[in-house]
Amino acid sequence: MSNNPEKLQPRLAKLNEALESGALDQARRMLNRGLAPVDVAHLLESTPPKEREILWGLLDPELHGDVLQYLGDDVQLEFLNRMDAEQLLTATEGLDVDDLADLLQQLPNTVIQEVLQSMEAQERQRVEAVLSYPEDTAGGLMNPDAITIRPDITLDVVLRYLRRHERLPDATDTLLVVTRRDELIGILSINRLLVSDVSVLVREVMQTDFHAIQATASDSDVATLFQKHDLISAPVVGIDGKLLGRITIDDVVDVIREDAEHQVMSMAGLDEDEDTFAPALRTSRRRAVWLGINLIAATIVSIAIGFFEDTIQQIAALAVLMPIVSSMGGIAGSQTLTVLIRGIALGHVSGANVRWLLIRELLVGMTNGLIWAVVVGAMSVFRFDDIRLGEIIAMAMVINLTVATLAGTLIPVMLKKFKIDPALSGGVLLTTITDVVGFVAFLGLATAFYL
Amino acid sequence: MSNNPEKLQPRLAKLNEALESGALDQARRMLNRGLAPVDVAHLLESTPPKEREILWGLLDPELHGDVLQYLGDDVQLEFLNRMDAEQLLTATEGLDVDDLADLLQQLPNTVIQEVLQSMEAQERQRVEAVLSYPEDTAGGLMNPDAITIRPDITLDVVLRYLRRHERLPDATDTLLVVTRRDELIGILSINRLLVSDVSVLVREVMQTDFHAIQATASDSDVATLFQKHDLISAPVVGIDGKLLGRITIDDVVDVIREDAEHQVMSMAGLDEDEDTFAPALRTSRRRAVWLGINLIAATIVSIAIGFFEDTIQQIAALAVLMPIVSSMGGIAGSQTLTVLIRGIALGHVSGANVRWLLIRELLVGMTNGLIWAVVVGAMSVFRFDDIRLGEIIAMAMVINLTVATLAGTLIPVMLKKFKIDPALSGGVLLTTITDVVGFVAFLGLATAFYL
Numbered sequence: 001m002s003n004n005p006e007k008l009q010p011r012l013a014k015l016n017e018a019l020e021s022g023a024l025d026q027a028r029r030m031l032n033r034g035l036a037p038v039d040v041a042h043l044l045e046s047t048p049p050k051e052r053e054i055l056w057g058l059l060d061p062e063l064h065g066d067v068l069q070y071l072g073d074d075v076q077l078e079f080l081n082r083m084d085a086e087q088l089l090t091a092t093e094g095l096d097v098d099d100l101a102d103l104l105q106q107l108p109n110t111v112i113q114e115v116l117q118s119m120e121a122q123e124r125q126r127v128e129a130v131l132s133y134p135e136d137t138a139g140g141l142m143n144p145d146a147i148t149i150r151p152d153i154t155l156d157v158v159l160r161y162l163r164r165h166e167r168l169p170d171a172t173d174t175l176l177v178v179t180r181r182d183e184l185i186g187i188l189s190i191n192r193l194l195v196s197d198v199s200v201l202v203r204e205v206m207q208t209d210f211h212a213i214q215a216t217a218s219d220s221d222v223a224t225l226f227q228k229h230d231l232i233s234a235p236v237v238g239i240d241g242k243l244l245g246r247i248t249i250d251d252v253v254d255v256i257r258e259d260a261e262h263q264v265m266s267m268a269g270l271d272e273d274e275d276t277f278a279p280a281l282r283t284s285r286r287r288a289v290w291l292g293i294n295l296i297a298a299t300i301v302s303i304a305i306g307f308f309e310d311t312i313q314q315i316a317a318l319a320v321l322m323p324i325v326s327s328m329g330g331i332a333g334s335q336t337l338t339v340l341i342r343g344i345a346l347g348h349v350s351g352a353n354v355r356w357l358l359i360r361e362l363l364v365g366m367t368n369g370l371i372w373a374v375v376v377g378a379m380s381v382f383r384f385d386d387i388r389l390g391e392i393i394a395m396a397m398v399i400n401l402t403v404a405t406l407a408g409t410l411i412p413v414m415l416k417k418f419k420i421d422p423a424l425s426g427g428v429l430l431t432t433i434t435d436v437v438g439f440v441a442f443l444g445l446a447t448a449f450y451l
Numbered sequence: 452m453s454n455n456p457e458k459l460q461p462r463l464a465k466l467n468e469a470l471e472s473g474a475l476d477q478a479r480r481m482l483n484r485g486l487a488p489v490d491v492a493h494l495l496e497s498t499p500p501k502e503r504e505i506l507w508g509l510l511d512p513e514l515h516g517d518v519l520q521y522l523g524d525d526v527q528l529e530f531l532n533r534m535d536a537e538q539l540l541t542a543t544e545g546l547d548v549d550d551l552a553d554l555l556q557q558l559p560n561t562v563i564q565e566v567l568q569s570m571e572a573q574e575r576q577r578v579e580a581v582l583s584y585p586e587d588t589a590g591g592l593m594n595p596d597a598i599t600i601r602p603d604i605t606l607d608v609v610l611r612y613l614r615r616h617e618r619l620p621d622a623t624d625t626l627l628v629v630t631r632r633d634e635l636i637g638i639l640s641i642n643r644l645l646v647s648d649v650s651v652l653v654r655e656v657m658q659t660d661f662h663a664i665q666a667t668a669s670d671s672d673v674a675t676l677f678q679k680h681d682l683i684s685a686p687v688v689g690i691d692g693k694l695l696g697r698i699t700i701d702d703v704v705d706v707i708r709e710d711a712e713h714q715v716m717s718m719a720g721l722d723e724d725e726d727t728f729a730p731a732l733r734t735s736r737r738r739a740v741w742l743g744i745n746l747i748a749a750t751i752v753s754i755a756i757g758f759f760e761d762t763i764q765q766i767a768a769l770a771v772l773m774p775i776v777s778s779m780g781g782i783a784g785s786q787t788l789t790v791l792i793r794g795i796a797l798g799h800v801s802g803a804n805v806r807w808l809l810i811r812e813l814l815v816g817m818t819n820g821l822i823w824a825v826v827v828g829a830m831s832v833f834r835f836d837d838i839r840l841g842e843i844i845a846m847a848m849v850i851n852l853t854v855a856t857l858a859g860t861l862i863p864v865m866l867k868k869f870k871i872d873p874a875l876s877g878g879v880l881l882t883t884i885t886d887v888v889g890f891v892a893f894l895g896l897a898t899a900f901y902l
Binding site for chain 1: 467489490493496497498499610613614616617618619621622623624641642643645646647648677678679680681683700701703704705707708711712714715716718719720721725727728730731732734735738739741742743745746748749750752753756757760761763764767768769770771772773774775777778779782783785786788789790792793794797798799800801803804807808811814815818819822823826827830834882886890
């Protein structure tokens with residue numbers, strides 16, 4: 001029978017029951033023996049602070065490292081901060097070098113040094129090699145666990161060499177062929193090894209047109225490379241062409257997921273590593289900054305309206321209708337902004353085709369501006385029995401939707417040029433523009449034609 | 452030397468040059484021999500319609516299928532639509548069954564039937580098996596290319612059997628152990644095969660606690676499983692436990708990326724498969740729908756303001772300040788909404804902890820409401836020299852930010868319950884609420900205290 005170990009929900013329910021009824025011994029047993037570390041991590045991330053505290057306390061210290069590596073940065077740091085160097089060392093024993101480096105990168109330098117000091121020389125060197133590269137580079141992602149072979153041996157020798165291992169590193173789909181001086185000269189896929197005649201030399205069957213990643217390459221570029229060529233692992237080399245380690249698809253999947261989360265979260269001024277169950281005070285403080293930035297934007301908009309206070313005093317209907325103009329502009333602009341941000345991220349948008357996009361968006365803005373101008377204009381005439389009011393709001397709609405789509409195109413392109421994250425600041429900039437233009441166009445036209 | 456084949460940009464620039472100078476023969480050569488199919492697909496997706504047309508015309512027909520499989524649905528359909536069954540058959544020769552099924556799924560049933568009719572019986576059966584499952588299920592993702600072995604042979608026999616293949620399917624990290632009746636009873640990882648004694652039986656070293664995916668499982672569940680357990684491939688079985696095929700990590704990576712894009716795009720009412728360079732008319736039509744939905748929301752807001760037309764007529768300063776209250780509420784609400792939508796997607800949020808989140812958000816909303824109420828109140832007093840106005844806007848801020856965070860928590864939870872995509876409709880719902888509450892609170896309080 002096929003044995004599917006994915007019966008998580010009922011076990012979590014039982015664990016919760018045990019916790020609530022105070023059967024802590026039972027809960028401890030279920031936590032430490034009934035759940036995989038990745039499931040424990042998921043459980044911790046799904047739990048409010050107090051219960052999280054209790055669960056962590058019930059967890060066997062030797063499982064701490066295994067669980068820690070699966071936690072998001074925010075929750076991870078919460079637990080790391082209260083461990084001393086010795087506890088860290090116990091917890092992280094047996095972790096892969098790249099996972100260990102990920103954890104250490106979160107800690108202050110003095111603690112990192114302390115942990116490194118207490119490691120064996122060889123292990124320390126391997127961890128230091130990874131730590132010497134920023135977290136978001138190929139060097140920071142790599143694991144120095146590659147199996148290397150020489151070009152002048154037969155496949156038979158390779159097979160016997162492999163058989164001397166107790167196990168091969170995870171995601172070993174290729175063996176890396178290096179010279180005596182550790183320069184990477186080819187890769188031998190396990191698939192090729194399994195179907196080739198065992199008497200041929202590695203040199204004869206190895207691939208020489210492989211993807212070697214520079215240690216300084218950005219993690220996004222690594223992700224693109226893996227996706228484009230359906231890679232499972234790829235070697236990392238230094239500028240001297242010497243092999244440093246390899247990157248595996250599981251770490252690349254994390255990069256892809258985090259990049260995607262970053263976009264969604266930063267559109268609301270949030271961090272992608274944020275703990276879902278962060279306490280109220282910390283949450284308030286973090287969110288306040290973004291609210292402050294938006295207050296500046298809202299104040300600018302309010303000042304723009306202020307110029308037309310007299311007009312509003314005379315025709316209050318303008319105040320009733322004006323949010324329609326600004327909100328429709330905001331929606332039209334954010335549609336364009338979203339398409340452009342994605343296009344830039346996918347590498348579709350470049351200097352050569354921005355002009356085409358600008359013209360397309362101009363046409364789209366004018367078309368939808370006209371369509372909805374007619375609808376909103378008619379609605380306004382019907383509601384306030386005033387044809388001029390309908391004409392004015394219709395004109396304002398066309399102006400604002402056209403400006404909105406143009407701003408939606410230009411803002412991300414310009415932010416990109418200044419190396420500012422368009423997902424973070426594009427939205428605020430855009431709605432400030434569409435609000436100001438919407439209100440000024442509508443109230444300005446009203447002032448000109450009514451008064 | 453390590454041979455890195457990633458020199459794409461200069462080749463694309465040269466190709467563009469050739470196209471612009473009208474050297475079509477040269478461009479044709481570069482397109483068909485100088486670029487990998489995945490790069491041609493990327494080029495097509497980065498090109499406005501007219502140039503795209505020319506490029507497609509220059510592409511060798513036998514490369515069409517290879518290129519098509521890398522295109523987004525929108526662009527893919529554009530080219531598929533104008534091919535007849537015979538052209539489709541030529542284009543798709545040699546594609547993997549899952550990629551072929553992906554392409555066919557886009558076409559009308561009559562065309563699918565025509566293509567299937569002209570296939571060999573065995574290939575047809577394999578494609579039909581995949582087509583019988585919806586695109587977004589494990590069955591729709593799977594490839595029937597698994598290598599299967601029997602439990603009662605020695606590893607030596609397995610190795611000799613593999614050596615009879617010319618190549619193994621991509622991402623073959625495990626061999627699937629089946630009974631005579633094709634029931635899946637275990638998996639043998641290639642790694643295990645390589646390090647084990649060749650004289651032992653498959654049955655002795657195979658894993659029996661493996662992840663077998665039901666063909667009807669959703670693609671998101673498949674993605675979660677792969678991420679949690681760092682899988683490279685996993686077998687797919689029917690309800691009878693019989694092996695149907697396997698899913699590989701490259702297809703799962705596509706699912707993860709598309710899920711992430713879906714969230715970002717649907718927040719602006721867009722489709723994740725949308726062609727960045729869709730023509731103006733098609734783009735206008737698609738976006739108009741979303742603008743229409745938002746117009747309904749804006750009209751509701753406008754009607755709410757309408758109740759206070761008289762108040763505004765008397766104190767126009769209210770119209771100047773009111774967008775601040777609504778916009779700050781919108782921001783606070785969308786921060787909560789974003790955290791909740793992510794929490795639900797990650798499986799962190801469940802019935803058990805929604806209450807904790809609701810209280811946390813209530814505290815956050817009140818805290819930030821109070822902080823910014825003081826700031827906005829002071830600003831208003833300073834600007835209009837009217838203490839009562841400052842008090843009123845401060846009160847409205849606290850009310851709106853508190854309601855906003857509560858709505859941001861409850862909306863996605865309720866939408867989820869009704870199986871409505873919160874990324875699509877959450878934003879409109881939320882801003883309608885924060886706008887209405889913001890305006891009504893502010894203008895209502897002003898009416899009560901001033902008049």
